[in-house]
Amino acid sequence: MSIYPRPVEELIDCFARLPGIGRKGAARLVFHLLGRSDEDIRVFAETMIAAREQTVFCRDCQNLSELERCPLCENTGRDHTLLCVVAEPRDVAAIERCREYKGLYHVLHGVISPTRQKSPDDIRLKELLERVGGGGFAEVILATNPDTDGDTTALYIARMLRPFEVKVTRLAYGLPMGGHVEHADELTIMRALDGRREV
Amino acid sequence: MSIYPRPVEELIDCFARLPGIGRKGAARLVFHLLGRSDEDIRVFAETMIAAREQTVFCRDCQNLSELERCPLCENTGRDHTLLCVVAEPRDVAAIERCREYKGLYHVLHGVISPTRQKSPDDIRLKELLERVGGGGFAEVILATNPDTDGDTTALYIARMLRPFEVKVTRLAYGLPMGGHVEHADELTIMRALDGRREV
Numbered sequence: 001m002s003i004y005p006r007p008v009e010e011l012i013d014c015f016a017r018l019p020g021i022g023r024k025g026a027a028r029l030v031f032h033l034l035g036r037s038d039e040d041i042r043v044f045a046e047t048m049i050a051a052r053e054q055t056v057f058c059r060d061c062q063n064l065s066e067l068e069r070c071p072l073c074e075n076t077g078r079d080h081t082l083l084c085v086v087a088e089p090r091d092v093a094a095i096e097r098c099r100e101y102k103g104l105y106h107v108l109h110g111v112i113s114p115t116r117q118k119s120p121d122d123i124r125l126k127e128l129l130e131r132v133g134g135g136g137f138a139e140v141i142l143a144t145n146p147d148t149d150g151d152t153t154a155l156y157i158a159r160m161l162r163p164f165e166v167k168v169t170r171l172a173y174g175l176p177m178g179g180h181v182e183h184a185d186e187l188t189i190m191r192a193l194d195g196r197r198e199v
Numbered sequence: 200m201s202i203y204p205r206p207v208e209e210l211i212d213c214f215a216r217l218p219g220i221g222r223k224g225a226a227r228l229v230f231h232l233l234g235r236s237d238e239d240i241r242v243f244a245e246t247m248i249a250a251r252e253q254t255v256f257c258r259d260c261q262n263l264s265e266l267e268r269c270p271l272c273e274n275t276g277r278d279h280t281l282l283c284v285v286a287e288p289r290d291v292a293a294i295e296r297c298r299e300y301k302g303l304y305h306v307l308h309g310v311i312s313p314t315r316q317k318s319p320d321d322i323r324l325k326e327l328l329e330r331v332g333g334g335g336f337a338e339v340i341l342a343t344n345p346d347t348d349g350d351t352t353a354l355y356i357a358r359m360l361r362p363f364e365v366k367v368t369r370l371a372y373g374l375p376m377g378g379h380v381e382h383a384d385e386l387t388i389m390r391a392l393d394g395r396r397e398v
Contacts, residue, residue: 003292005265011250018228024382029217029290032261034250041251044213045244049231050208052240064233066204090226093202119258 056171062107062124064089074106079103080140085128085157087111087150091143100130103141106131111144111153117138118149120156128157139167146173146191207233220241259266261306261323263288271304273275280337284327284356286310286349290342290380299392302340304392305330310343310352317348319355327356331363338366340395343380345370357398 004012008030015026033041054081056071057063066070072078072092082103086092092105116139132140142157158168174192175184184192214225221298232240236245254261257269269289270279271302271389283292291304309322331339341356343349357367370391380388 003201003295004288005250005263006264007246007265009245014246020224020227023218027292028219030250031287031289032218033247038251041247044246046241047206047210047213048232048244048247050206051204051229052237054206055204057301064204064207066206088230090230093226094204113361119383138227156241185375 004189008148014060049149061105062109062127063092063105077102079127079180081136083132084137084142084143087145095143103139108144108153112156113148113149113152114124116149125157125160129160132161132166137166139169142168142170147173200261229364256306260304260368261308261326262291262304276301280335281340282336282338283340283342285342286322286344286352287381293381293383294342294388294392297388297392299389302338307343307352310348312348315348322352324356324359326357328344331360331365332398336365338368340392341367341398342380353398369398371395372378 004027011030011033012023012026013022015029016023020024021029028146029196033044054066055064056066056068058065058073062069062112063070063072079102082101083106084095084101084103086095086107087108087110091106091108095101095105106124106128108123108125108128110118112118112120112123118190131137140157140161142154144153154170156166158170161168172195173188174195175181181189203226208230210232211222211225213229213269214220215222220228220230227260231381232243241249253265254263255267257264257272258267259272260269262269262271266273278301281300282305283300284305284307285294285295286307286309288306291306294300294304305323307322307324307327309317311319311322315363330336339356339360345350353369357369360367371393383391
């Protein structure tokens with residue numbers, strides 16, 4: 001016999017399938033939710049459906065968008081000759097938060113990963129190729145994460161874009177601002193040494 | 200300008216309002232969800248509505264139930280002279296998991312807490328009074344958490360039940376101080392049941 005009513009168990013299951021949430025954590029979330037108003041719960045459920053139904057992938061940058069073409073791609077105030085390639089929509093958000101970059105984006109929705117069985121066909125590389133092939137870009141900045149899969153993906157894209165007359169760069173990797181050499185891992189220190197600059 | 204489409208931002212807000220989930224964590228959950236199938240998302244949303252609409256509070260024990268009277272209260276194989284008073288439905292689940300206790304339950308849905316402005320009227324004490332007043336119980340076991348609010352609530356209930364001919368006991372402090380019934384292991388709960396004392 002299950003301890004909770006069936007619909008409650010099922011909702012716990014739904015939450016427990018989310019990444020980083022165990023069954024006890026899921027139960028805690030569900031009981032918190034059940035302590036809310038009917039209206040609150042209805043809004044949550046409807047928002048979940050809306051987030052899927054009312055968002056598409058921008059036809060240019062592949063980022064999540066309410067419109068066929070997202071506001072970033074539509075913005076004529078941005079530099080349309082600069083293209084920053086990222087793995088996920090949240091990477092766009094992180095870069096936008098620093099208010100430094102004024103070019104466009106391309107969201108891959110994943111990285112090439114032999115260990116997680118993600119091949120180049122599983123991410124939005126075809127769309128990137130078409131876009132860069134269409135011309136108009138002076139520079140493509142590869143902003144995948146500095147880990148094995150991110151490096152593999154960046155290398156793959158750099159090779160893929162070699163036939164085009166476009167500069168391909170990669171984000172600098174080194175010690176994070178405010179970080180300590182003492183606490184940095186070996187790989188970060190190696191990257192920081194490799195990328196050292198004359199002062 | 201918000202970085203994500205409005206419905207996605209709204210869904211992140213919904214998740215971020217859950218306890219223990221920050222905005223970054225919420226965004227991670229939402230992007231995971233948006234990577235699932237339409238069907239998966241629809242089921243999650245519908246289950247959320249169902250968990251509210253298809254559950255009531257058992258008319259006797261006040262636990263969440265699909266029926267007017269829950270399976271535990273309906274079960275004639277259990278000891279209907281023993282009543283265990285807990286704060287939350289998840290405490291019932293924790294005690295049931297140790298398969299030691301065969302009596303009934305009463306779920307308060309909270310504890311008396313001056314710091315969190317929870318008065319005796321905010322939890323299901325009236326229902327407990329009516330139930331014990333109705334007779335038939337030989338013993339009431341107070342199984343609130345061994346913390347300030349749990350102790351206050353247990354003491355309040357012990358006093359409230361003094362006019363009745365019923366033995367009132369409290370779980371033994373086999374539970375670590377400051378701990379939660381929900382997270383206790385089966386052995387600790389069994390020790391606490393065995394060592395219960397009259398108050």
